[in-house]
Structure formats: structure tokens, C-alpha cells
Amino acid sequence: MNKYLSIWVGFTSTVKRDCLISKKNLSQFLNPLLLFILVSASLPFAVNLNESDLSAIGPGIIWIIAILSFLLTLSNLYMHDQDDGCLDYMLLSPQPLPILTFAKTFAHWILSGLPIVLICPLVAIFYQMEFDVSLILALTLSIGTFALSLVGSIGASLTLSTKNNSILLSLLVLPVTIPILIFGAKTVVLYQNGHTSLSGFYFIGAYCMFALSFSPFVSAAALRIGSE
Amino acid sequence: MPKNRLNINGLTLFRGERCLFRDLNFDVSDGEILLIKGKNGSGKTSLLRALSGLLEPDQGQILWNDIDIKKDRQEYHQNLSWLSHKHGFKKELSVKENLEYELSLRSNAIHDFDYILNKLSLDKIKNRPFGILSAGQKRRASLARMIISNATLYLLDEPGSNLDSEGQEIVRSMVIDHTKNNGICVMATHQDTFEKITTNVIELA
Numbered sequence: 001m002n003k004y005l006s007i008w009v010g011f012t013s014t015v016k017r018d019c020l021i022s023k024k025n026l027s028q029f030l031n032p033l034l035l036f037i038l039v040s041a042s043l044p045f046a047v048n049l050n051e052s053d054l055s056a057i058g059p060g061i062i063w064i065i066a067i068l069s070f071l072l073t074l075s076n077l078y079m080h081d082q083d084d085g086c087l088d089y090m091l092l093s094p095q096p097l098p099i100l101t102f103a104k105t106f107a108h109w110i111l112s113g114l115p116i117v118l119i120c121p122l123v124a125i126f127y128q129m130e131f132d133v134s135l136i137l138a139l140t141l142s143i144g145t146f147a148l149s150l151v152g153s154i155g156a157s158l159t160l161s162t163k164n165n166s167i168l169l170s171l172l173v174l175p176v177t178i179p180i181l182i183f184g185a186k187t188v189v190l191y192q193n194g195h196t197s198l199s200g201f202y203f204i205g206a207y208c209m210f211a212l213s214f215s216p217f218v219s220a221a222a223l224r225i226g227s228e
Numbered sequence: 229m230p231k232n233r234l235n236i237n238g239l240t241l242f243r244g245e246r247c248l249f250r251d252l253n254f255d256v257s258d259g260e261i262l263l264i265k266g267k268n269g270s271g272k273t274s275l276l277r278a279l280s281g282l283l284e285p286d287q288g289q290i291l292w293n294d295i296d297i298k299k300d301r302q303e304y305h306q307n308l309s310w311l312s313h314k315h316g317f318k319k320e321l322s323v324k325e326n327l328e329y330e331l332s333l334r335s336n337a338i339h340d341f342d343y344i345l346n347k348l349s350l351d352k353i354k355n356r357p358f359g360i361l362s363a364g365q366k367r368r369a370s371l372a373r374m375i376i377s378n379a380t381l382y383l384l385d386e387p388g389s390n391l392d393s394e395g396q397e398i399v400r401s402m403v404i405d406h407t408k409n410n411g412i413c414v415m416a417t418h419q420d421t422f423e424k425i426t427t428n429v430i431e432l433a
Contacts, residue, residue, distance in 0.1 A: 006335045013332035017318070017325075024320040024357075085314025092280055093333050094306035228283050 010095035011103045018107035028076065029111040036069040036116055037123060044126045051128045058127030059137055059188035066116050066141055067177050070148055073112040074173065075166045077104065077156040078223065091227055098216035101223065105153040105215065113145030129192075136191045140184040143204045150211035151176050157222035180204060232293060232307070232380050233257045234279070234412060239288035241271065241278055248274050249432055252288070256414060258380075259407045261425055264416040266432030272416035273312075275432065276383050279414060280310050292381075306336060309379035311387055315366050316373075319359030323350055323369045326358055330373050341376050348372050348398060363390040371399060382406060384415035388422065396421050 022029050040062055044054055081087040081104075090100050117138050124134035155173040159165035187200025239252040248271030256262045264272045277283040279290060281297050281304065290297045297304040317326040323345070331337045338344070345351045348368045353361065358369065367390045374382060382403070388396045396419070403413050404425055415422060423429075 010333050013329055017321070017329045020325065021318055021320045084319065085312065085316035086318065088282060088310070088312060088314065089316040089330075091282055092305050092308060092310050094302050094335070095333050096302065 007095060007099055010093070011099050014100055014103035015107045015110070018104060019110060022111045029073065029115065032069040032072045032112060033115045033119065035072070036065055037119060039069075040065045040123045041126050055128045055130075055133075055192070056189070058124060058129050059133075059192070060185040062120060062123060062127070062137060063141070063144075063181055063185040063188075066120070066145065067148065067181055070112055070116065070145055071152070071170050071173060071177075073108065074152040074156050075159075075169050077108055077153060078160050079156075079165075082160055087223065087227065091224060097220035097224065101153060101157070101219040102216040105149050105219070108153070109146050109149040113142070113149055116145060117142040133188060133192050136197065137188045140187050140200070140204060143201070143208050144180045144184040147180055147204065147208040147211050148173075148177055150208070150215035153215050153219045154222065157219040157226065160223065161226040180207060183207075231258050232410070232412060233291075234381060234414070235289075235291040235294070236279075237289045237291065239275075239278065239290070240286050241274055241283070242286050243271075243274060252430075254428070254430060256412050256428070258410040258412060260427045261403060261407055261413045261415070262428045262430065263423060263426040264414065264430050264432065266416075270432040272432060273385050276312075276385050276414065276416055280308060280383050281305070306334065307380045309374045309377040309382050311370055311374055311382070311384045313385060313389070315358075315370050317358045317366070317369060320357060322355045322357055323361070323372070324354040326369070327373060327376055331376060334377055336378050338376050338378050341372065344372050344375050364392060364395055367391050368395060368398075371402065375402065380411055382411065382413040382415070384413065384417070386417050386419075387415055388417060388419045400425060 043061060047054075049057070078087060081090060091097065093100060120138050120141055121131070121134040124137055129137070152173050155169050159169045159172065162168055183200050183203045187197045187204070190200060191197040234256045236252060236254050240250045241248045252275075254262070264275055266272050274283060278285045281290075281301060292304045292307065295303075317323075321329075327341060331339065331341070342351065345354050348371055350365070350368055350372055353365060358366065361369065371387075384403075387399045387403075391399065400421060403415070403422070407413055
């Protein structure tokens with residue numbers, strides 16, 4: 001088999017396998033999604049704000065809840081693989097390790113980030129946001145959560161060998177998510193106020209590409225070192 | 229056809245302050261079965277992990293066909309099949325789904341594996357989730373993965389554990405068949421069943 005075709009097959013089959021596991025173990029990815037829906041949908045009822053104020057704070061609130069519920073899923077990225085020994089087999093695979101770590105990160109985004117992106121236009125209704133604004137919000141979240149998966153992969157691989165790593169992982173990842181949060185929410189607010197929002201997209205796009213350029217390699221190196 | 233050879237030069241490994249082995253030298257070639265013996269905690273598993281590339285030795289070199297395994301990991305891992313205490317299967321997926329995933333990662337794997345499942349008495353349980361299988365059945369599934377990988381070098385850590393006498397006999401014949409076909413096998417085990425078929429023995433203190 002052609003080398004590149006073999007790498008592509010390795011990538012797609014890893015993504016498919018992780019998706020299949022989640023299909024058979026629904027709670028793993030439904031819990032953070034439910035948390036996102038429940039918190040973001042109930043918050044407008046708890047605060048006494050008028051329509052325009054609610055739609056003004058909506059993007060920021062939804063972004064914060066999305067990031068926090070997303071952070072909950074990060075510690076699972078490699079932990080189950082370590083527990084059942086799959087990590088050793090991943091390290092001993094003839095496939096390039098960065099490709100496998102990227103496949104796992106991509107599967108993580110499909111299972112944890114994409115559902116948030118898809119559900120956010122519905123959640124935006126609770127914040128009296130216009131439909132086009134909610135689509136811009138979904139677009140920023142799709143790029144932003146993918147960048148978070150990439151950055152989170154590094155954090156998850158670095159903290160894998162430490163016990164009860166969830167807190168350490170959050171402390172590591174949360175600071176680097178702040179620029180994404182600021183620009184993601186600001187982009188939606190700019191669009192909402194009739195300004196051009198392209199600069200925001202450029203920033204989160206560049207952040208995502210920057211994370212993509214090194215995350216698979218750093219994660220692979222951290223997993224290899226951690227396995228010793 | 230070139231001969232495959234695993235060449236170990238001056239291997240030294242520490243775990244913390246403790247030296248597991250120092251300046252270890254040995255070669256294993258086509259058709260050979262090397263048995264690593266030693267008490268619990270003597271470093272058998274660590275040596276196997278070092279041979280696989282999972283563990284970085286403190287000193288020394290591991291050469292596969294005269295090339296340092298660190299220089300071309302992918303080529304080495306294409307030729308390597310690993311059996312350890314942990315199964316490395318996903319409990320949510322069936323035996324078949326787990327094996328199909330392994331198959332997709334290896335370009336030289338055996339694609340028609342039904343006869344292998346049959347040989348290991350896994351054909352009737354291949355669609356059951358891996359998590360509900362018995363310890364022995366899980367071990368058999370790991371053995372199926374080894375055969376399917378179609379690798380030259382087998383690294384086996386306690387290959388007979390959790391297996392009944394029939395299962396152990398299957399492993400024994402599997403190892404013999406593999407080395408007859410110019411395969412190489414390095415194993416660490418306490419069981420006498422395998423000692424009779426080995427060509428070389430290393431005893432760790």
C-alpha cells in the first residue's frame with residue numbers, strides 16, 4: 001500500500017474507532033453537552049435583564065460555558081488509552097505517532113466540540129440573539145473549539161502520567177484559552193453591532209493554524225516521554 | 229533474502245536509583261527464540277519494553293538489521309508485534325472491531341483473519357464486546373492480534389498468563405510456527421512450557 005494512503009487509512013480508522021467508542025458509550029460525550037445546554041439555557045432565567053442587554057452579554061456567556069464544559073472532556077483524551085494499554089500499542093504502531101495523536105484530537109473535537117457548535121444556535125434563542133448572529137457565534141465556536149482541542153491535546157499528554165490530573169490540566173490549558181475566548185466573543189459582538197468581524201476571524205483562524213502546526217508533534221513527544 | 233537480526237549492545241537500564249541490568253549484550257536472529265528469565269522485579273518487562281522502544285535505555289544501543297531503532301521507529305514497529313500484561317483493546321468494541329482497527333494501521337497485516345479466530349476459538353465470540361470476555365478469551369484475542377500483525381519480531385511478556393493448558397499449547401505452537409517461518413521471538417515467562425522450545429536463555433539477576 002502507498003505510504004501516504006496507509007497514513008490516511010490510519011488517520012481515518014482512528015477517528016472512526018473513537019467515534020464508534022463514543023457511540024457505544026454515550027454518557028462520555030453527552031454529559032459535557034448536557035452541562036452546556038442546561039447552564040447556558042437556564043442562565044437567562046436567573047438574571048433579570050432586558051432583551052438588548054441579554055443579547056449583548058449572550059456571546060460572552062455562551063463562549064465561557066462552552067470552554068468550561070469543553071475542558072471537562074480533555075482529561076479523557078488519552079486517559080482511557082493509558083488505562084487499557086492502547087497507548088502502548090499506539091506508541092508501537094507503524095503509523096507516525098503525530099498522525100495518530102492528531103486523529104484522536106480531531107475525533108475529540110467531533111465528539112465534544114461539534115455538538116456544542118451545532119446546538120449553540122438553539123441556545124442563542126434564550127439570549128434573544130438574531131439568527132445570523134447565532135450563526136457567526138457557531139462559526140467562531142467551531143474554529144475556537146478545534147483550537148482548544150489541539151491545545152488541550154498537549155495539556156492532556158503532558159499531564160497523563162500525573163494522578164488526578166484534571167485540575168492540573170485545567171490550570172495548564174485555561175490561560176491559553178483566554179485569547180480565544182476574548183477574540184471569539186468579541187468577533188460576535190462586533191458583528192452584532194454592525195462592525196466588520198473579519199479581524200476576529202483572522203485571529204482565531206491564525207491561532208488555530210498555529211496550534212495545528214505543532215500540537216500533534218508536541219503531544220506525540222509528550223506521550224512518548226510519559227510512557228517511560 | 230536478507231537475514232533479520234536484533235542486536236543488543238551494552239544495554240544499561242536504571243529504574244530510579246536501582247540498576248536493573250548493566251552492559252547487556254546479545255543477538256537474536258531469524259528462527260531463534262530467546263527466553264528472558266528472572267525473579268519478580270528483576271527487570272524482564274523493562275527489558276522487553278526497552279527492546280520495543282517504549283523505554284529509553286540509559287546506555288547502549290538496540291539495532292534492528294544494523295540500524296538503531298531510534299533512527300527508524302516506523303520501520304522497526306512495522307516488524308514488531310508486542311504482547312504485554314495490558315491487552316490494548318477497547319472494551320466497548322467487539323473483538324472483530326478491535327482487530328480491524330489494528331489491521332488498518334499495518335500495511336503488511338493479514339486481511340483474512342477468520343481462520344485465525346477459528347484457530348484460537350474466538351470465531352463464536354468475535355462480535356461480543358471485548359469488555360465482557362473472560363481473562364483467557366482476552367488473552368486469546370491479544371494472540372490473534374499478534375498473528376494478524378504478520379510481524380517478524382514477537383516480544384512476548386508472560387504469553388501464557390490467564391490461559392488454560394489448551395491455550396498455552398496454542399501459544400507454544402504459534403511461536404514454533406513463527407520461528408520456522410524465519411520469525412524471531414523474545415519472551416519473558418516463568419512457565420516451563422516455553423523453556424523447552426527456546427534456543428537461548430538470558431537470566432536477569
